[in-house]
Amino acid sequence: MRRRVQFYETDAAGLVHFSWFFRYMEEAEHALWRAAGLSIHPPSSDVGWPRVAASFEFQRALRFEDEFDVHLRIEEMTARTIRYSCELKKGDDRIASGAMTIACVRRTPTMQSIEIPSEIAERFADE
Amino acid sequence: MRRRVQFYETDAAGLVHFSWFFRYMEEAEHALWRAAGLSIHPPSSDVGWPRVAASFEFQRALRFEDEFDVHLRIEEMTARTIRYSCELKKGDDRIASGAMTIACVRRTPTMQSIEIPSEIAERFADE
Amino acid sequence: MRRRVQFYETDAAGLVHFSWFFRYMEEAEHALWRAAGLSIHPPSSDVGWPRVAASFEFQRALRFEDEFDVHLRIEEMTARTIRYSCELKKGDDRIASGAMTIACVRRTPTMQSIEIPSEIAERFADE
Amino acid sequence: MRRRVQFYETDAAGLVHFSWFFRYMEEAEHALWRAAGLSIHPPSSDVGWPRVAASFEFQRALRFEDEFDVHLRIEEMTARTIRYSCELKKGDDRIASGAMTIACVRRTPTMQSIEIPSEIAERFADE
Numbered sequence: 001m002r003r004r005v006q007f008y009e010t011d012a013a014g015l016v017h018f019s020w021f022f023r024y025m026e027e028a029e030h031a032l033w034r035a036a037g038l039s040i041h042p043p044s045s046d047v048g049w050p051r052v053a054a055s056f057e058f059q060r061a062l063r064f065e066d067e068f069d070v071h072l073r074i075e076e077m078t079a080r081t082i083r084y085s086c087e088l089k090k091g092d093d094r095i096a097s098g099a100m101t102i103a104c105v106r107r108t109p110t111m112q113s114i115e116i117p118s119e120i121a122e123r124f125a126d127e
Numbered sequence: 128m129r130r131r132v133q134f135y136e137t138d139a140a141g142l143v144h145f146s147w148f149f150r151y152m153e154e155a156e157h158a159l160w161r162a163a164g165l166s167i168h169p170p171s172s173d174v175g176w177p178r179v180a181a182s183f184e185f186q187r188a189l190r191f192e193d194e195f196d197v198h199l200r201i202e203e204m205t206a207r208t209i210r211y212s213c214e215l216k217k218g219d220d221r222i223a224s225g226a227m228t229i230a231c232v233r234r235t236p237t238m239q240s241i242e243i244p245s246e247i248a249e250r251f252a253d254e
Numbered sequence: 255m256r257r258r259v260q261f262y263e264t265d266a267a268g269l270v271h272f273s274w275f276f277r278y279m280e281e282a283e284h285a286l287w288r289a290a291g292l293s294i295h296p297p298s299s300d301v302g303w304p305r306v307a308a309s310f311e312f313q314r315a316l317r318f319e320d321e322f323d324v325h326l327r328i329e330e331m332t333a334r335t336i337r338y339s340c341e342l343k344k345g346d347d348r349i350a351s352g353a354m355t356i357a358c359v360r361r362t363p364t365m366q367s368i369e370i371p372s373e374i375a376e377r378f379a380d381e
Numbered sequence: 382m383r384r385r386v387q388f389y390e391t392d393a394a395g396l397v398h399f400s401w402f403f404r405y406m407e408e409a410e411h412a413l414w415r416a417a418g419l420s421i422h423p424p425s426s427d428v429g430w431p432r433v434a435a436s437f438e439f440q441r442a443l444r445f446e447d448e449f450d451v452h453l454r455i456e457e458m459t460a461r462t463i464r465y466s467c468e469l470k471k472g473d474d475r476i477a478s479g480a481m482t483i484a485c486v487r488r489t490p491t492m493q494s495i496e497i498p499s500e501i502a503e504r505f506a507d508e
Binding site for chain 3: 400
Binding site: 139140142145146147149150153168175177178179180181182183184185188234238 | 266267269272273274276277280295302304305306307308309310311312315361365
């Protein structure tokens with residue numbers, strides 16, 4: 001996923017605020033799902049995907065109007081969770097590397113861990 | 128409502144990004160509702176309050192860690208809408224003045240304008 | 255400018271939070287500047303463009319993964335200000351219409367209104 | 382630090398978007414600095430504190446208007462870095478636990494790692 005830094009993503013230090021990297025990672029995740037013919041949050045679904053863990057290590061800063069690439073891939077899929085790794089690059093420079101684990105839940109009446117529906121798991125099996 | 132500027136609210140110009148003023152105004156709105164014993168978005172309600180219009184004029188800038196006050200009041204309540212006016216001040220300096228109109232809707236199956244429930248209207252009648 | 259709704263732009267009502275429309279408008283503004291060969295915030299410039307006024311009227315809601323178009327144009331350019339109008343559409347449906355006025359300032363030592371530099375004004379003269 | 386969930390912090394799943402936890406952690410950081418008589422980003426300073434790493438594990442969700450506490454403390458201070466740990470609780474329920482490492486840099490001409498100024502290190506020495 002190619003992306004350009006927006007002005008509202010910068011902070012008074014003149015850099016992209018670090019919280020945005022987590023949003024970039026999630027944008028790439030949802031693009032990955034769309035590329036697999038899926039939406040992570042379809043209108044009337046009771047299945048949800050809360051985040052269990054998320055982390056980033058920051059090597060270089062991004063600034064207003066910088067163009068960068070977000071490379072996301074599935075590192076591991078268990079019966080109930082998916083773990084991604086993520087790399088941000090600006091040209092050949094590594095900007096940051098992250099990871100995120102999500103869990104499959106039934107959303108009502110209260111969030112409860114469930115197995116990933118097979119029609120979803122199969123879409124990602126070939127990755 | 129007294130508020131302090133957070134770092135993630137600033138942008139690369141060193142000022143609070145203008146989109147945040149609309150969020151400050153909404154924070155003050157929800158505080159006003161709580162002060163009236165109400166939540167604008169209770170867990171299991173089918174009544175919603177989409178924004179119909181919102182505007183701000185900006186007189187001065189806010190910077191990181193500035194403390195400021197948000198004064199919000201109801202300017203007009205009709206059968207189906209509420210119109211607020213809003214003023215941001217830092218000490219005696221006027222920072223910005225805004226306005227917002229919200230409409231009462233039934234959220235499902237599709238958003239549809241309804242009359243403001245009397246138990247809500249009454250809470251604001253004395254303001 | 256074509257844009258897709260990101261998940262972090264939605265709120266608990268299931269809709270795009272209204273503060274995002276102001277960011278969409280600004281994204282389109284900066285794209286317009288880039289199309290004119292300009293950056294609104296070049297790395298070492300002392301010229302700034304604070305927002306003087308911004309407003310939106312909301313006709314329809316946007317939801318997660320909706321695709322929409324942002325049409326922005328310069329309505330008026332004076333010696334010291336630029337006024338834009340903005341329209342958001344999803345297909346043929348009008349979603350929202352906005353306006354924004356920005357002023358040209360020298361940023362240091364304190365923000366002070368100045369005339370728009372001719373090399374900038376000329377780039378927009380033909381619009 | 383006590384905090385209430387704002388509406389714009391929620392997403393279409395009805396929960397606080399995970400990116401906000403990183404902002405809550407940073408709010409608590411800056412409050413910690415203020416309590417020590419410091420600002421992490423004073424107006425005319427050339428010293429900066431970019432984030433080197435940030436992570437969260439999420440145990441429970443937060444919803445609109447929930448009140449919660451952010452407990453942040455310095456786990457380690459080296460000559461050039463500070464490492465925090467962070468815990469979010471709602472009443473007695475653990476919501477999430479995080480960590481963040483920041484580095485001290487000279488911001489111009491390009492960000493370069495420096496030793497933490499003694500007048501800052503001393504303020505945190507007794508923590």
